[in-house]
Amino acid sequence: MSDLEPLFLARSEGERPQAPGPDLLILGELVVRSGGRDVALPGPSVRALLSALLLTAGEVVGEDRLLELAWEAEKGSRRALQCAVHRLRGWLGRLATGCRLEYAGTGYRLVVPGGAVDLGRFQELLKEAAAAQNPERALDLLSLALGQWRGPVLGGRPEWLAVHPLVRAIEQARVECAAAVADLAFRLNRHDVVPLVGEVAALAPYDEPLQARFVRLLARAGRHAEALRHVEEVRRRLADDLGIAPSREVRSAHAVALQGEVPMQLPPGLPDFTGRAAETAAVTEPLLSGREPRAALVFAINGPPGVGKTALALEVAHRMAALFADGQLYADLRDQAGRPVAPDDVLARFLRSLGHDSVPGSMEDRVALYRSRTAGRRVLVILDNAAEEAQVRPLVPGSSGSAVLVTSRVCLAGLAGARLLRLGMLAQDEAVRLLVRVSGRDGLAGDPAVGEIARLCDLLPLAVRIAGIRLAGRPSLRPGGLARLLRKEDRRLDELAVHGLAVRPSLDAAYRDLAPAHRQAFRLLGRFGGAFTAQSAAACLGVSPDSAAAYLEALVDAGLLEAAADYRLHDLIRLYAREPAPD
Template identity: 35%
Template sequence: MTDDLRLDLLGPLRGWAGERRLDLGPIRQQTLLAVLALRPNQVISADELVELVWSDAPPSTGAKIVPPYIYRLRKLLPEGVLVHTRDGYSLRLAPGASDLERFESLVSAGHADRDKDRAAARLSEALELFTGEPFSGLAGHYLSVQRHRLTERRLKVLAERIELDLERGRYGDLVPELVALVEEDRLREQFAGQLMLAYWRSGRISEALDTYTRTRQELVEQLGVEPGPELRAIHERILQNDEPLARPAVRDELPYDGAAFVGRDDVLRQVVDALHTAGPAVVAIDGMAGVGKTALAVRAARQLGDVYPDGRLFIDLHGYTPGHEPVSALQALDRLLRTLSVPAERIPADLEERAALWRSELAGRRILVVLDNAPDSAAVRPLLAGGPRCGVLVTSRRQLTGLDATARLALDVLRPEDARELLAEIVGPDRAGSAGAAAEVVSQCGHLPLAIRVAGARLRHRPSWTIEHLSKRLDAEDRRLAELSTDSGGVSPAFALSYESLPPDQQRLFRLLGAMTGQDIEMYAAAALADLDVVEAEDLLEQLVDANLLLQLRPGRFQFHDLLRQYARTLAPEPDAVRRLLDYYLYATAEASAAIFGSRLHPLPEPAMVRLPEFASVADGLAWIDAEGANVLATIRYSESSGALEQAWRTGLSVASCFFQRGQVYELDEAHQLSLRAAEGDAEAESRVLLSIGSLGRYRLGAEESLRTLLAARDKLPENADLTLRARLLASIGYSQAKLRPDEEALAVLDDALEASRQAGDRSIAARVLAYVGVTYSDRLEFAQALTAYQESLAEGDPGVQAEVLNGIGECLLELDRVDEAVTALTNARDLGVERGSDYSLIYTYAFLGTAYARRRQWSEALDFGRQAVELAQDSDSTESQQNAYVRLAETLLAKGDLARARPHFARAMELAVVDGQESMILRAASGLARTSPAA
């Protein structure tokens, strides 16, 4: 990642590359850059960019408008900053490269610093980064919202810095600044209150009271409301000239929160801020067992003594405590009322009356109540304070959705660096070892605080152990939970309590999810695993999320924390569950592939016995593969290693073409390797897998290597193999032969393949064979015959080859000087390629369109298409497509008269062609090099 680019967002958009100020171009281009900069190092799809940048005037071309703007930004930004992935675009910014990131970093540091002088200095430094209105002059609804957000953020931080200055006694210095702020916005009560305090404590009482009068008049006249309780309270104190006196010591029941509390600065600040608000505050913290909810709640409560000076109460409701029944609301109220010195004879027996007395006792007091380890919302509701100055902080392993909380926080595991710091706090820096060893241990603990504490305690109490030895013990997954559990507690007992609190149907699904073959799961796969209706499976998954036994990192997809997954695997499985899951992935992959390619490429032995998603379009199939591809690959690995060999090779064959379509080269190779191992000993299966390897590998490994693999597939083919498989194999062999030598022998093999496809009654294979015939004639430079073959292929109606066939038709029409017709065919090919997500076909489409527009002398369009072809080709693993893209872009530049820029592209095409032995391309590139030579 480069660190040359710097961006200023907290004012007019400005950029630098090193010390050089950048000209960021037109307004819309700047808006696009600003949107990308607001989400640095994240991938944003082209469709989302259109929505965010052009919301005020959506273009008729949709997402097609994005690449030209991206291209212009790439030209002005440092190299490597703006990247294009398959899913969209990302602006890569180094840490601290934007003033917005520096602002947030300084604010966080100020919040964390207990020294008020240093904290105020850091907040002041952060505020100085604002140089005006954020993104001033840039249009669009999204930036308008962000502009308002950042402006409000600045005012909040400014108010915090002023509050620190008041606490530091800088009353006189603050008056001029606050006068300007109040004049700027007479309805902002917070600044008016701060000005009143600054005047009062400077001895200027009349001006303080005058400020209140003018602020109240503005609020009544403009909004029809009286000042809020905080401003009225300041006014009352000034009238009475009564600074708050020190209060007597009050009851503080907070437990010891331990010395080892690291990280969590951001969430700690969220909790503290939420309990600082005016009015009764109820904050709910939920999270999985052992994540540190109690430690966070107690640490936050300790920082709120000045906000709740009348007491901080704590009660463990024992919702998940070994050997304890949950404390009922009736029992909890009895304990809390006694804490407030209510005599036993005054405490009613009835729950409602007891709750009413509790609220009455809290009236007029400022008390914080910490309700730890709540079993559910029902146990908490009667304990809520009614007093406007009281706060309640609740922790639970469940999401307390039935609780009317003013703020909610889902606590996650520690960040890796904080997890390492916690381990070092427990064992001491000398025992923590190297950063790498500590990182390995906390990773094995899943960054879960409880697991880290147990692991750290084991290391601390065993002087002969090293951290490397501990890591080695934790490395065995089947022993890890035992290593992280003790007789008195630890990870497994904590998880067991959460599991045992579930109803039976949730317990069953939790157990079965331990058999997940992939990293995550969606509702159809879960339904297959548990043999349930899809809606019922989804409901149960959501209920496990509510219980914090399952994570939902994005809508509809669920996964375990690593240690919870290992715990689920220790529970009793159901033998048929995994078989149903393997069936699901086999048939769902086949249906997704059929949706993408228009027909099923590989036969399946029997109808699916599991419910599958609906694949109504190409987009449905592509979306499923994009979401589930990694899980399908993991399922193939599991199937192959566990002996489910037929499912392994059949699933591998179905997904391989999808990976090829998406340009996922490494996934494609692994699927083929696993399939080939699983097919060993089954001649027809081996032949099918080798056919797929030879066909899909042709573009990357070259025709010669492809042909060797295909001939091996032919040798494996049984005599009684079905005609469809034989036709496919002959077609692929003929095509590879033609790519080596487009002679009569290759055409004869393709004729045999066409005859076999006709006998099999398979129009899909016939269409593909005719497309191969078209390519062969095109390589022979016999473009009229090639065009006829392509048109016959198109007439067969197979959607799986339409984009490639239209590319071939476009090339032939170009060579026959029918440019307008070529543009029409290639535009249709582009639309199909985009719809099907086929980068390989789009490489050729863009390259041919570049040539077509060059023939029309429309240089801007020609160069844009040519460069898009090269970009896609560079991301692919196909040297053949790279050669075509480079040489056609070079020819466009040459035709335009830009010899200097054309020459490197001809040279690159030559280099690739020599390696591949592509004689026609060598001659073409050599001719281009000769024509661009300085001596020419």
């Protein structure tokens, strides 16, 4: 048993068993253990049958398939199979381990105690890792999965079995597991798994994606000389054995090894991020599709103030970070005063982060160098709070393989090739879940006052979060009490403020970006209590319908007005519009 297996057994059974159960090991040479001791294996024909049954992990296996797996079909016979079945049953009975061979009408099935077969443990750990919400937990589970392996499947096997599709699929799962370990370890800066990944990389010398990941992992661990030597070995092996040049992935990993540290600038995401399943999938699915686009993928996320644009971008970025092993760059495109940041200043920061200390003076030269530095690499760029398309265009890498996530209050429809994603308010059930999670009071989920709070918050994520923080910070404050405070319209925006987080400043920022005429129109439209038409807006504003339509579209673009069949100010925005104008 490997050093890692007791951890798996303890976790899955609650505590380590007093007397070790049987172990049937095929992820390496065939080994059978009972009571913690190796058992002498049966003769070749029975051993071949046992191996075939273990490969199929408890399935019912027909006689033809057993002959194929055990004796390469044409070299076996049904009589030989029946003889081997009889001997295997006797051998299993003498072991007294709870293992038995059953005939199930259409074939045979090997019944074993749970967790006894290392292949089954490996597959179960992969499932647990896929379901894990925490990346550290996922990495630990995947590392345990790799720890089940001692060598090639059924080491010492005949050549025809080595190339059998079933065996190749199992060994490919090991390679994919090692690649996932490398991705997570790179992201989490975990160096302890380097030997695990290196062991698999040595057994898959022509798997370029895995070799590239191993090189990056070595570089991330500070082992740059070793990483460079490994790249050279890969290059020479591909040239000598296959007559091909290294793939872009390997060349990119080589650049990482030469450069040293790669930028990993993502701010923390929200641990209680809730909802947005469809919007998240709209970004992650194209990134995971495996199709190589002709240019960098650009996603432009827009929506009203406080709707969670940055939260969604960071949630996606953290989920997808492992796909972008050449780095993740982040820039807030507004300064502390809310003014747009010049793109040439952002370019200078990005270039230094990419290892280029000498930054050209002109904007054109910076753009050219930035695109050269990102060409052929997989870099994720997060551009937060963009004011307009012109601010974003110079910051988009010029070649495929990279991706850009942009957030903005305005719709960046003029950004060529961008996939536009507009965020609306949360669904009622999502807002309730978020409120409960932030409050830390799981028992509130069924309280009607919680649903009322969510509605009084306009289902706006920022407002809902603030309400949840208030409940979390004051255990004596009940949902009904907070709902009573929020019902007072003249106090609602004042109540939605806590610990430096507030709804009003986010609306201030959007308001300040408006032209003077649009500000005046916004204030006047605050008189409406519900939906209104362009015609009624024209009457309210005292302008022509065409002028009113232009004002309304400007407010829609700013995220302050919702347009559907009619126009509508959300309640919190309407209350803000009725307040005295900010200085």
